[in-house]
Amino acid sequence: MHVTTPDWVKDAIFYQIFPDRFAHRQTAFGSNGYPGKVTNLQPWGAKPTPRGFQGGDLPGIIDKLDYLTDLGINAIYLNPIFASGSNHRYHTHDYYQVDPILGGNHAFRELLDAAHQRRIRVVLDGVFNHASRGFFQFNHLLECGAESPFIDWFHVHEWPLNAYDRDAPKPNYDAWWNIPALPEFNTDTQAVREFLWDVAVYWVEQGIDGWRLDVPDEIDDDSFWQEFRRRVKAANPDAYIVGELWREAKRWLQGDQFDAQMNYLFTRAAFGYFVGKNMNQADTADMGYGLMPTLNARKFAAALNRIHNKLYHPEIVQAQLTMLGSHDTPRLLTIANHDKTAVRLMFLCQMTVAGAPNIYYGDEIGLVGGKDPDCRRAFPWHDKSLWDEELRADVQRYIRLRQELPALRRGDFQILYAKGQVVVYQRQYQQQTVIVAFNTADTPHAITGPAGFTSQLPEQLVSPGESFAANGVYWLNGRSARVWANQPDTSQK
Numbered sequence: 283m284h285v286t287t288p289d290w291v292k293d294a295i296f297y298q299i300f301p302d303r304f305a306h307r308q309t310a311f312g313s314n315g316y317p318g319k320v321t322n323l324q325p326w327g328a329k330p331t332p333r334g335f336q337g338g339d340l341p342g343i344i345d346k347l348d349y350l351t352d353l354g355i356n357a358i359y360l361n362p363i364f365a366s367g368s369n370h371r372y373h374t375h376d377y378y379q380v381d382p383i384l385g386g387n388h389a390f391r392e393l394l395d396a397a398h399q400r401r402i403r404v405v406l407d408g409v410f411n412h413a414s415r416g417f418f419q420f421n422h423l424l425e426c427g428a429e430s431p432f433i434d435w436f437h438v439h440e441w442p443l444n445a446y447d448r449d450a451p452k453p454n455y456d457a458w459w460n461i462p463a464l465p466e467f468n469t470d471t472q473a474v475r476e477f478l479w480d481v482a483v484y485w486v487e488q489g490i491d492g493w494r495l496d497v498p499d500e501i502d503d504d505s506f507w508q509e510f511r512r513r514v515k516a517a518n519p520d521a522y523i524v525g526e527l528w529r530e531a532k533r534w535l536q537g538d539q540f541d542a543q544m545n546y547l548f549t550r551a552a553f554g555y556f557v558g559k560n561m562n563q564a565d566t567a568d569m570g571y572g573l574m575p576t577l578n579a580r581k582f583a584a585a586l587n588r589i590h591n592k593l594y595h596p597e598i599v600q601a602q603l604t605m606l607g608s609h610d611t612p613r614l615l616t617i618a619n620h621d622k623t624a625v626r627l628m629f630l631c632q633m634t635v636a637g638a639p640n641i642y643y644g645d646e647i648g649l650v651g652g653k654d655p656d657c658r659r660a661f662p663w664h665d666k667s668l669w670d671e672e673l674r675a676d677v678q679r680y681i682r683l684r685q686e687l688p689a690l691r692r693g694d695f696q697i698l699y700a701k702g703q704v705v706v707y708q709r710q711y712q713q714q715t716v717i718v719a720f721n722t723a724d725t726p727h728a729i730t731g732p733a734g735f736t737s738q739l740p741e742q743l744v745s746p747g748e749s750f751a752a753n754g755v756y757w758l759n760g761r762s763a764r765v766w767a768n769q770p771d772t773s774q775k
Contacts, residue, residue, distance in 0.1 A: 305342030354681030492522030602637035
């Protein structure tokens with residue numbers, strides 16, 4: 283099986299932005315190509331509501347690019363930005379127009395150029411399983427009924443459509459999760475297929491660096507995604523295609539459809555090991571995580587080994603989008619029950635396993651929140667007292683560590699030790715070897731230190747009092763970690 287993925291993804295550190303809540307610019311709207319600024323916005327930082335807008339926009343993101351580069355970010359994943367009647371913009375009205383509340387197409391062009399000038403890649407969210415009631419072709423059905431020329435664009439069961447009938451038990455057309463606002467496309471219709479493929483290619487030709495695909499498994503058609511890949515890669519062979527697939531995804535990760543999945547397999551395992559019985563799972567049961575089991579070292583090591591060496595081709599493994607949270611999940615710190623030591627260890631693990639790390643905006647400063655919409659709070663630029671500056675500094679150091687050690691970005695993966703609550707693994711690339719050790723127990727554990735290796739973490743990032751004994755035995759203190767490398771050579775790719 284011949285599998286290729288974009289080479290740049292191996293070196294990527296992604297930052298996921300929910301546009302309505304990340305940043306906003308107070309000026310520059312209503313002139314110079316921008317649409318007028320809207321009113322009736324919630325105050326920035328107000329409690330999120332399902333329908334309220336807080337006015338985050340693309341110029342605001344441009345203004346914060348220096349913040350991202352300082353953190354170490356070189357890729358952005360943007361939640362949907364196309365014209366929509368919802369704050370999350372998964373209800374797409376027009377796939378060729380950026381939402382005017384975000385600044386329109388002009389603002390996106392400026393963001394794309396500003397990001398690329400800083401060597402930051404930009405990946406967009408592609409919502410191709412369903413549209414919205416405001417999507418032109420579906421609105422045509424609402425106006426014209428069974429005589430509409432677009433009748434075969436959707437799955438209609440009876441007329442008239444009950445798109446706004448709140449008393450109906452469910453819509454009389456196929457809709458995502460039976461939500462009337464989200465009519466599902468009929469992708470058996472060739473015109474629909476061509477439309478969606480054209481949207482994908484259009485934005486790649488405009489300069490985006492790839493697509494994150496929303497619920498792609500609900501378009502249950504390998505040929506659709508195979509052609510999607512063929513056309514996108516013809517427009518840009520380096521375009522990244524990553525699917526929102528919450529479970530094992532071998533069907534879609536054979537090299538002919540997606541480059542990777544959002545690696546929630548890793549996320550669930552990381553919570554189980556680093557947070558364990560202390561997890562706050564009040565909001566996880568009815569979303570993609572489900573109930574996450576507590577893992578000891580042996581089970582966590584088995585999960586990591588399966589993710590790295592059992593499921594997928596090595597190229598796919600290196601391209602996985604490695605997550606600790608997203609817009610669909612309660613916040614990292616919230617599930618961790620405000621255990622900042624566990625959060626620090628999880629970030630370090632994320633930066634030392636294979637795949638492209640993805641930081642959900644605000645997790646690096648300890649933003650909290652429950653399930654949607656609470657996990658979509660505004661970034662508190664207005665109040666730095668809400669920032670955990672120490673956590674951000676640690677995340678910045680872990681990113682720098684990954685950037686300085688090629689083996690962490692491109693190396694293979696091997697478990698060296700797993701006992702009790704201690705896991706040790708190795709990453710190896712060319713002549714460089716990196717060894718990573720975690721101890722999530724409260725008590726210290728003795729391990730044999732690698733001879734000739736040097737420590738790669740500043741002392742303040744681990745528990746004090748750790749040292750090598752003369753016989754090479756190392757006491758790894760409780761709830762701490764260590765990283766060693768034999769050759770920290772930044773001249774390698």
